[in-house]
Amino acid sequence: MMTHPAVLASLLEEYEMEWELRAAGPHGPVRQQMEDVVYTLCVSTGTRDIDAALVAARERLGTAWLEDAEAAAGDGRALSGTAE
Structure with a gap:
């Protein structure tokens, strides 16, 4: 699975x-939130490390657009987002 x-993008943004x-100061809540995101x-x-x-x-986000395009082509949708 x-x-x-979108979830990965959100996690990267949060990280x-x-x-x-954290760079501004290692406060307790910030440290815990960082550990949770990691x-x-x-x-x-x-994976096992950050x-x-x-x-x-x-890498996954870089290839996500390709998978969306392949799915669109596979079910007959136009890749440009317009109906033909």
């Missing part, structure tokens, strides 16, 4: 936001 690209907050990214990407999770998530 693969995590939906980047938490990273910036854990969720790792689980969502099937570096691998970030690479996997970004």
